[in-house]
Amino acid sequence: MNRLDGRVAIITGAGQGIGKAIALGMAREGAAVVIAEINGGNAQEVQSELQESGQRALAVPTDVSREESVLAMVERCLKEFGRIDILVNNAGIYPVSPVEEMAEEEWNRVIGTNLIGTFLCSKAVVPRLLEQRWGRIINMTSGRAFQGAKDGAHYAASKAGIIGFTKALALELALCGVTVNAICPGVTDTAQPRGHRTEEELYGMAARIPLGRIGQVDDLVGPAIFLASDAAGFVTGQTVLVNGGAIMW
């Protein structure tokens, strides 16, 4: 028996990288997955990949920073699959600029996607989770929440904000069978960090990680499935760090 049989999971930013890996992993465990992704082409590809292997999947182009887009996505999920059990708030952006030069527009975009997007998606699914008295919300944070990020103050602030939000929402929903937790990846081998690090820099970081390698997207899948499953029913408000020991919390 699979651990997520009969569950419906929405994964934001699931068109690539960590989100895609989690979507594939949850589908493998029996969940129907909604690929809520701003890049419609990527979302469609993940949907096709899943459907070709006989799994239930739905691509919904979504901008998590816009409430009407989020509400429409949740509506489509309900129309297609009839329920929502799991939400993974994974969509995020990480542009770089020092605070001195940081445009307000860029600040708004990072907070809007990473933090407000997490709020909007959570708010949109909470009524359904409360109704069925079972639910899982998993928010992706970052080591930058703990250690800051040079030229990424907006990103660090958004990710630390996600941890605070996770704890507060966990308290709000604790008596209702809904858990809220965060996963904190370390440096992960996805397209995104390469935007501002060379390959040498990226792999050079492995030397400073106790387990001797940077993370792969599949490293995040097991922890996400654990937190989404019945096995983690008494785990709430926590941040699970999956980073090879780079930060020990």
Added chain:
Amino acid sequence: MSSADKKVAVVSGGAGGIGAAVVSRLAQADFIPIILDKDEAAGREVLAELGRQEGRGLCIALDATKKSDVQRAFDRVLADYRRVDVLVNLAGGALYAKLIQDFALREWREIIDVNLKSTFLCCQAVFPIMKAQRQGAIINTASNYAVTGSASRTAYSAAKAGIIAFTKSLAAELAPYGVRANVIAPGRTATPRVMGNYDAAGWAAASSQIPMGRTAEPAEIAEGVAFLAGDESLYMTGQTLHVNGGMVMP
């Protein structure tokens, strides 16, 4: 698969309330369970309830605060099973609830020894085994009190916080060999020993303080241990997994 190919999990304190649940969960995950416990009869009973056959599980009586006892136990495990894939250190307990001025040094040290020193000794004994295997997972046990402290539990809080810092240090030492060390931090858990400290009204009051409105079942702690023991947490080391219904969110 012959039993010689099967993975081995050593559970120190495996005869206790959480221990029995962990032993059962790891057996279900196809580990051969080895119980180390001062209470040999209780350990045998845990194995008997699992229906373990001869050669498929073992209970070794020991005082986990004595280096010679711990070494002898791991020598025996290695002789019989030739490997240790998982070590779970659950031995320990709060023992006394006393304000600091009433704590005798002997009592304070006893709490440090049964919790922190036993963890150190078992980790030290398994280190060369897992290092040689270049594979293994260690799970040590902390508590809410490691983070929050507790009046009348100075020694226990210190021992449990010590276990978290010890585990981080150990994780850094073991990482080059591909061996992981993490902490499980149970919140208030419904074991006979813990429940024995409360009357019914007190237990209900203590449960209602927890955001999820209830205490943990031993099986829920065991699920967290199984996660940290298995391949799904392969990229996690030096971390603490809190299973506490939202009571503490560090």
